[in-house]
Amino acid sequence: MLEKHKKLEKNSILLLIFIIITISIGGLIEIVPLFRLETTIEPVKGIRPYTPLELAGQDVYIREGCYGCHSQQIRALRDEVERYGHYSLAAESMYDHPFQWGSKRTGPDLARVGGKYSDSWHVQHMINPQEYVPESIMPSYSHMATSKASLDDIGSHLEALRVTGVPYTDSMIENAYTDAMAQANEGEANTKDGLLKRYGKNTIVRDFDGKAGFVSELDAIISYLQVLGTMADLKDYNPDVVE
Amino acid sequence: MNPSNNNIETQDDIGTTGHEWDGITELNYPCPRWWVWIFLGTIVWAVGYWYIYPAWPVISGDSERGGTKGVMEWTQYKQLEESQSEIFSRRAENLEKLQNTSTKDVMDMPELYEFAVVGGKSAFKENCAQCHGSGGGGAKGYPNLNDDDWLWGGSLKELSKTIKYGIRSDHKNTRNSVMPPLAAVMGKDSVTKVSRYVAGLSKGSSSTAEGAKEYKQMCSACHGVNGEGNRIFGAPKLSDGIWLYGKGDEQQIESQIKSPQHGVMPAWIDRLGEDTIKQLVVYVYSLGGGE
Numbered sequence: 346m347l348e349k350h351k352k353l354e355k356n357s358i359l360l361l362i363f364i365i366i367t368i369s370i371g372g373l374i375e376i377v378p379l380f381r382l383e384t385t386i387e388p389v390k391g392i393r394p395y396t397p398l399e400l401a402g403q404d405v406y407i408r409e410g411c412y413g414c415h416s417q418q419i420r421a422l423r424d425e426v427e428r429y430g431h432y433s434l435a436a437e438s439m440y441d442h443p444f445q446w447g448s449k450r451t452g453p454d455l456a457r458v459g460g461k462y463s464d465s466w467h468v469q470h471m472i473n474p475q476e477y478v479p480e481s482i483m484p485s486y487s488h489m490a491t492s493k494a495s496l497d498d499i500g501s502h503l504e505a506l507r508v509t510g511v512p513y514t515d516s517m518i519e520n521a522y523t524d525a526m527a528q529a530n531e532g533e534a535n536t537k538d539g540l541l542k543r544y545g546k547n548t549i550v551r552d553f554d555g556k557a558g559f560v561s562e563l564d565a566i567i568s569y570l571q572v573l574g575t576m577a578d579l580k581d582y583n584p585d586v587v588e
Numbered sequence: 589m590n591p592s593n594n595n596i597e598t599q600d601d602i603g604t605t606g607h608e609w610d611g612i613t614e615l616n617y618p619c620p621r622w623w624v625w626i627f628l629g630t631i632v633w634a635v636g637y638w639y640i641y642p643a644w645p646v647i648s649g650d651s652e653r654g655g656t657k658g659v660m661e662w663t664q665y666k667q668l669e670e671s672q673s674e675i676f677s678r679r680a681e682n683l684e685k686l687q688n689t690s691t692k693d694v695m696d697m698p699e700l701y702e703f704a705v706v707g708g709k710s711a712f713k714e715n716c717a718q719c720h721g722s723g724g725g726g727a728k729g730y731p732n733l734n735d736d737d738w739l740w741g742g743s744l745k746e747l748s749k750t751i752k753y754g755i756r757s758d759h760k761n762t763r764n765s766v767m768p769p770l771a772a773v774m775g776k777d778s779v780t781k782v783s784r785y786v787a788g789l790s791k792g793s794s795s796t797a798e799g800a801k802e803y804k805q806m807c808s809a810c811h812g813v814n815g816e817g818n819r820i821f822g823a824p825k826l827s828d829g830i831w832l833y834g835k836g837d838e839q840q841i842e843s844q845i846k847s848p849q850h851g852v853m854p855a856w857i858d859r860l861g862e863d864t865i866k867q868l869v870v871y872v873y874s875l876g877g878g879e
Binding site for chain 1: 606607645646655663664665667668671672675714715717718719721727728729730758849851852853854859
């Protein structure tokens with residue numbers, strides 16, 4: 346055995362071939378299951394890709410490191426479901442790149458924060474969290490109120506996500522900027538209809554930060570927070586049903 | 589090591605690995621026996637684990653989700669259901685009673701009342717405290733729930749409606765009202781006069797007769813002739829010292845007339861459900877301001 350191995354060590358081509366064979370076996374065992382990944386995503390109605398404004402909000406969320414203190418995954422455990430509502434489904438984060446599950450909870454889980462607070466609460470809470478929650482240690486994010494949301498290249502952002510498998514259509518990419526403006530109520534007349542047609546009639550169109558005139562990062566991040574956990578039609582969901 | 593005796597084979601009867609690099613050889617100590625047995629044990633354990641629990645992805649039709657199910661058919665969802673059923677069964681008796689009792693009658697049944705208050709309190713902490721304060725004391729723009737100054741009413745029925753459908757929420761049954769910006773209609777002078785008049789109202793001073801005419805004309809339809817407010821529109825009482833957006837000074841009143849602020853409360857019926865809302869109603873009522 347040892348003598349045979351000596352041959353292998355002395356012949357570089359042979360060694361290369363055997364290394365490739367060995368790594369392939371390990372690789373196959375790790376990679377092949379991923380081809381069946383979609384079978385782990387539960388069929389649930391209502392999940393749509395983020396609108397351009399929500400996506401810009403997610404960018405702000407990631408940039409500010411919100412995931413460092415807030416998770417976005419309600420585990421299927423009794424106490425979590427009691428507190429936050431229905432446990433998170435894989436389908437609910439299938440269009441998140443990267444996903445925001447997180448594992449650190451200095452602050453509460455945000456997977457179902459959408460619709461829980463009013464826009465003006467979010468605005469004031471971002472500017473001074475302690476005003477409403479005195480015991481909170483969240484820092485102030487008041488700069489979001491005065492910074493313009495980064496929307497100039499939002500179309501190419503959608504395009505890039507399409508490569509990863511998010512089903513953005515050509516018209517979504519083409520109208521990304523207009524849709525973002527329309528959702529923050531800053532668009533030209535009639536642009537709202539296009540947005541609702543592309544992303545569904547439940548899309549929230551509001552001046553999120555309450556300041557007319559420009560689309561701030563607050564507009565973007567609040568639009569993102571307000572849609573979190575609200576898309577899936579959980580009333581019809583049953584984990585045992587396989588489609 | 590003794591420099592005169594550096595041949596390791598002569599030091600020990602372990603033997604070497606057989607490899608030799610320019611005269612250097614390596615001792616071949618075996619792995620500790622306990623370690624080897626634990627290692628082999630984990631492999632056997634894994635096989636048993638695959639048999640019992642879900643483990644391997646399977647290449648089969650699309651109808652199968654996940655992979656092998658294991659003989660126990662364990663899933664985290666079943667585990668959740670089991671752990672929930674334990675607490676649900678403990679709650680069931682009181683919950684059923686609560687469902688079949690009107691909120692009004694709950695107030696007279698000490699045991700059920702306590703059940704509702706405890707449940708309501710915990711739901712309040714998770715869902716309401718962020719705006720209304722952990723003790724219901726309110727914050728700027730969010731009403732205090734401990735006092736008897738209600739915008740939309742503090743009876744059990746009105747509380748229930750407010751919590752279920754919200755205020756200016758996106759629910760179709762929501763409470764709704766909008767104070768129009770009046771500065772353009774009233775003119776600058778008039779706004780100043782009315783602001784002074786309203787500020788006076790809350791301090792109970794009758795000396796500020798100036799502005800009374802304008803107030804009657806522009807404001808009294810919703811806020812009442814004497815500033816008593818009107819719960820049909822959620823129009824706040826102006827004749828008391830309780831202010832939602834400030835301290836009731838002239839500047840603040842002026843800014844509200846120019847660009848009115850409106851509170852928004854989400855509708856909770858879809859998120860919390862009837863039972864929890866019933867508990868919340870009883871809890872909020874119990875805070876002291878209930879009517």
